[in-house]
Amino acid sequence: GENVEQHPSTLSVQEGDSAVIKCTYSDSASNYFPWYKQELGKRPQLIIDIRSNVGEKKDQRIAVTLNKTAKHFSLHITETQPEDSAVYFCAAPPDTGRRALTFGSGTRLQVQP
């Protein structure tokens, strides 16, 4: 089945710095890659997603890049703010025979003011 690895598990940055979280996946047929943000005690919220027909997508301070050859994708947050502090999860699309997202292990991002 699909295997998703996410790094780092924790990340601390100063306010205004950039943060990068990386994920790798195993199923070369995968074609949809979402990122979720979960604040403490709240539901995971979809913040950005990308399909395999593009290499990069941006939404204000958030961007996702995809390298299909290497089977990895990354989340980039620029000009971080304290409210960016949360756990971020990448997810890999359904693999053959199963159609639910497989999630990475999560990255706890702490933005220091």
Next chain:
Amino acid sequence: EAGVTQFPSHSVIEKGQTVTLRCDPISGHDNLYWYRRVMGKEIKFLLHFVKESKQDESGMPNNRFLAERTGGTYSTLKVQPAELEDSGVYFCASSQDSRVRAFFGQGTRLTVV
């Protein structure tokens, strides 16, 4: 448009008791997923419904867990009898299609004592 709703938000039960969790997906979403997050770890897949049918239940930990989705609308997840290791946050998510955006409910925090 109402989002995915889950009930209850919290549940504390004793080992050996039964608990039933409920999920109401977004109206019109045929795909409904149950996930669990234990001890701040990754979001792990439990099972996937397409309408009232179980598409994939490979993530269900054992036969103490029973999920239903009668009529293809809301779903219930029953744990009977509950064990200490069942403690965690149970999330429900729904999507229109299995390969597009999934939206999460706020979760049910289950504590087995």
